[in-house]
Amino acid sequence: MHSKISRHLLTHKNELKIMEIQMLPKKSKKRGMLFLELINEGNYKHNIEVLKNGGIFITARRESPDSLNHSPDEYLPCEFCKGFFLKNLLWHHAKTCKLGSIKNDEDDEDEKLGKSFVRKGRTLLYGSLFDENESNITHLLERMNDGEEKEIIKKDLIIKNFASIQVQALGEERIQKKNDMHRVSSNCRTLARLVMMARKDIPLPSLNKLLSPEHFDKIVKYASQLSSEVPSLGPRLGHLIDHCIMVKNGYAVRKNDETMLNASKNFKHLFDSEWGYRVNAPSRKRKRVANLNKPSKIPSTSDLVKFRDFLIFEMKESEQIVESTQDHLAWNRLAKATMCRLILFNKRRVAEVEDLPVEDFQKRPKWTSTEEFEESLTDMEKTFAKRMDLVEGFGKSKKNMKAYILLTPDSKRALEVLTRYRSAVGVCPTNKYMFARLHANTPLSGTTAMKELLGKCEGLKNPENITSTSLRKYIATVSQILDMTQGELKLLPKHLGHDVKTHKEYYQLSSSVLELSKVARMLYAVENGQVNAWAGKKMKDIQLEELPEPLPKDDDIDYELAQKEDQSSSTADTSKPSCSDHEQPSNSDSEQLQYIRSKGKRGTKRQWTKEETDCLRKKFKGYLSGIQKSVHQSELKEAQKICSTRTLPQLRAKLNNIKLGKSNC
Structure with missing residues (x-):
């Protein structure tokens, strides 16, 4: 076969390469290499058309009966001779390729040994497979692992156009971040998995075929199945599909295909009206439920x-x-x-x-600012800036x-x-x-x-x-x-x-410590009916010491006697009726009520002396007159040195009573 094609090639006498071959002596090594290069070039162009449209694939070596089940996708071209070899055997051929040894005589030996033959074969193949507007995804496919997802990406029209637009958005390679290309690759693989799932229901599926109104319910079903394992995948897949709808619209407008454009627009209407309810909402709810009662792990x-x-x-x-x-x-x-x-x-x-x-x-500037801005800084901030x-x-x-x-x-x-x-x-x-x-x-x-x-x-x-x-x-x-x-x-x-x-x-996590301390004590205050003590104050001005102590355990309270106490106290507060109008509680009931009061307030109530009250009025004159918004803890500690028998919460409560006009002294 080789000799016959060689004789045929010699009939094209006006071609420059044939003229170069004819000038060389017959049966010379270089003449044979040039014939091999020309033959492989023709086989390479034929195989590119086969990969695009189908047909008989020509390999560089005759296939054995055991290896006839290999598909064309399992072959890559040699970067030197352009013959197609199995991927796992390409390195073996490339090291001894006759054309490779000739072309690299002038190259540095260390550089030749460091080349990746498979990677360069992929670059050569993808550069020939894709059109001019798809050529920028060559590097994207080079870095992908071989598999079913990659084959779908290479052949699917919408996914290829989507990937091309995404890669263009990354800008030049020198300004790309390390993982930018990986994110585009991950998005394309996610779309390819959607097409793989559709193979069970639709013959020869593609993303273009799926993005039509009659297949919308199937896409929702596939997305729900994917998001059941990874909840965040549902909203992410919706985001990618929304982009692909726009890609399909653009392709239909360029090709002037009204049928494709109408199908895309109708699919978009369904997508906008139902996707959020049928996919996004269940996925987010599933994620929230999975995160319940899980303590937030932040470092100490x-x-x-x-x-x-x-x-x-x-x-x-x-x-x-x-x-x-x-x-x-x-x-x-x-x-x-x-x-x-x-x-x-x-x-x-x-x-x-x-x-x-x-x-x-190395090229960072010397950071400076205006004089007005520097003057607004504190001394500590100026030190940090230097x-x-x-x-x-x-x-x-x-x-x-x-x-x-x-x-x-x-x-x-x-x-x-x-x-x-x-x-x-x-x-x-x-x-x-x-x-x-x-x-x-x-x-x-x-x-x-x-x-x-x-x-x-x-x-x-x-x-x-x-x-x-x-x-x-x-x-x-x-x-x-x-x-x-x-x-x-x-x-x-x-x-x-x-x-x-x-x-x-x-x-910003909700700290469990804050929930168990500050929030719990505020809820206790509301439950005890003491919120009126903070009338007219902002929440940020309320100190923790002003909040009441938690009530005793529920088992220690006699609710019937407590209800009697509430009724008697509310009756006593209204219009000061005489003692004869109401029955007085028995001695035993009074003793139990007194026990409840003393236990709830933790100690016997002591009358404030006039000297203590005058001391507080004098020391906290600014706060009581409204000039000062709040009282600092250190000021209360100084007052405690004079009123040594009083605690800080008692001092703060007394100040609030004086301010609200509830103090008798």
Whole structure:
């Protein structure tokens, strides 16, 4: 066959390649290689058409009877001769490829040995398979694992167009983040799984066919099945389908296909009216139910302090070794410790720190502000502004493009050491990341580094609670203790990379301690009917000491006698009737009532003296006159030195009674 096709090719005498072959001596090695290259080029173009439209697939080697069940998708072309070989055998051929040995005579031997033949074969194949507007998804498919999902993505019209638009939105490769392409790949695989599920009900399904009104109920069924295992997958799938509807609309408009456009619009009407109720709402409810009665795992302050001290020690020790010996292991250790230190201090997402480019650190500006703004700062804030430094990186979303990474003096010094000795320890010049992986173009994994250093740090009570997400929940929850203004409240979410609504809804956990203490005591106050004591006061002005102590246990109260006491007290308060108009309780009942009163109030009630009342009026004159809004705890402690027999809650209650005009003294 080879000789026959060679004789046929020689009939095309006017072609430049044939003219070059005819000038070479017959049966020469180079003449044979050029014939092989020309033959494989024709077979390659034929196989591309077969992969697109179907037909007989031509392989580089004759198939054995045992291997005839291989599909065309299991083959890849050799980057040198363009012959198609099985993927798992391509490396074996490429090492001994005759055309490869000729083309690489002038190349550096080390560079040739480092090439990935399978990856380059995929690049060659995908570059030929896709049209010009789909060529940007070549790199996306290269990084995907082979499987049924990948084959669907390669052949499905809507998924390919969706992926192409998503990749274009990422921008140039130099400004992409490490996981950007992975997110697009994950979205495409999710859509491919939807098409895979439809194979049970629809012959030869595609996303284009599914996005029509008659198949809407089937898509809802498939989405519900997927979200039953992962609740968040339902809303996410709806978001992707909404994008694909727009992609289908655009394709129909370009092709002037009214049938496809009408089907897409009708599907959109059904989607907008029913998807939220039939898929999103059950998924979110399922997620809320699954999270009930699960304690929020946020790290303890003592663990964070210990881990911080451990990281600072690691940084100092490895800095000294790097500066003295330029050891690559010490440099790697310093990079991991510094990265974890920045994550711990800034409470940022792991990816925002590990993806920090070294260029952003080196070219950071000298941060200055206007004189008016500097004059508004306190002395402490001015000191912090001088000591700290700042680097702006890429944030997670389009809304929060900037990731503000504050640099403490120790972190800044460590970053300067890492930058100074990069080339000395063997970091690739093409690696753009500050925390670079040695002999690679990728950064170190922040999650792996955090787990590794937490395992080395001794004395931690719950090291598993120290994660990037839990740190963000920790700072959002602990910040509730601070009396932050509305402007200050916006600063923290902005630093963390989300808005105030997300900050309050997802990160700011309701502390169980606050529920069991402050909220419980306020509810007791309402239950005891003592809310009128705070009339005219704001909730923020009510001190914890003003709240009543919890009532005794329910088993210790005689409810019948308590009801009699309430009736007698309410009767006594109305129009002061004479004793003859009402029956007096018996001695035994009076003794029991007195027991209830004394037990509920914890001690015998003592009359306030005129000297004590005058002392309080004089000391808290500003509060009683309304000039001062609240009383500080330290002021009450000073008053307690004079009224030594009174507790702080008693002093505060007396002040409120005087202010409300309920004091007789």
